[in-house]
Amino acid sequence: MSTTPEAAPIARQTMAIHTGMRKWTGIDCVAPPIVLSTVFERPEVGDPPPDFSLYTRYNNPNREMLEETVAALEGGLDAMAFSSGVAAINAVLETVPHGGRIQIPRQLYMGTRIALQEIWKDRLRIDEVDFSDPERARRALSGAKVNLIWLETPSNPLLQITDLATVIAKAKVAGAIVAVDNTMATPILQRPFEFGADIVVHSTSKYIGGHSDMLGGIVVTREKGALADRLRAVQRYGGAVPSPFDCWLARRGIMTLPVRMYTHVENAFAMAEFLEAHPRIEKVYYPGLTNHPGHEIASAQMRGFGAVLSFQHKGGEKAAYEIPKRMKLAYNATSLGGAESLIEARKHAEGSASSIPDDLVRFSVGLEDPEDLKRDLEQAMSGF
DSSP states (O other): OOOOOOOOOOOHHHHHHHTTTTOOTTOOOSSOOOOOOSOOOOOOTTSOOOTTSSOTTTOOHHHHHHHHHHHHHHTOSEEEEESSHHHHHHHHHTTSOTTOEEEEESSOOHHHHHHIIIIITTTSEEEEEOTTSHHHHHHHHTSSOOSEEEEESSOTTTOOOOOHHHHHHHHHHTTOEEEEEOTTTHHHHOOGGGGTOSEEEEETTTTTTOSSOOOOEEEEESSOSHHHHHHHHHHHHHOOOOOHHHHHHHHHHHTTHHHHHHHHHHHHHHHHHHHHHOTTEEEEEOTTSTTSTTHHHHHHHOSSOOSEEEEEETTHHHHHHHHHHHOSSSEEOSOOOSSSOEEEEHHHHHOTTOOSOTTEEEEEOOSSOHHHHHHHHHHHHTTO
């Protein structure tokens, strides 16, 4: 008796273009429309309800397509899109019981840290752990019961690397849920579910959207079930849902995400090597460099080293503030992941309470020709 063979898995580059794109019943256009309606007509009594039978806060065709695509790219089974990356972060924190304990990295994205300080400090017990140090991570995970472990690798802005396989394995023994902010890597370069993570979070405003023109976040779960259901409830009843247009922009951005990331990584590596060899540069933070302390781990768990780097100039704090202002191609602005390069004195963005060096410059390397970026940096650094 013959059997039908299973379809071969498709590559992420193909998945990014085609996932969910043929679901538009009765519509023949190749590019999906933006569905702006906030309400949808109910079916006749007795008919099965359609996917969008209540209200666009519950669901929307553009949001569903975005969620399905990011879940597929990450290798997860469910996803919930939010109105910003911070809204997605807060949704994950909402799943922790009141008084629960979470562990976070000492080096952490500024938005996550501020949310913890301003919203969660009186509701959760928060421990800081240096997850880039395996021994310190082991000791922390062998202590008190932990509900959630939040990881970020590469970290923003010091590009620290966490050994996902090792830390997640220890977290599972401790019974903790593990969430990974994968914004800096994207599912093209790193898939935390392959190492046992339970949740993956992205700011879709960054590489997923890819053009600095939309705001959003998304949470992906490895499995369906109680955790995914809780996150879906936070999305629907908390109300921080993205607009159909932002979902459409993010989904459109995904179609070019793989090819953009390959170029981003190639350009960032060229800039890191240029800066490392420059006589006026004190230190470069980029996991693609062999002298980076996390290089070997990043090589093992990533398919590219990302497109953000940081550096310190021998001119100190003054140089860190002046160099971004002098750039002609890169914008002196706070974000990352767009086609254009962005550069900033990072301590100025994070504020005086931040523990990062005062003279740190963060550089989100875009899609420009790297030789043009080198010349631009050279002229900006002249005189320091």
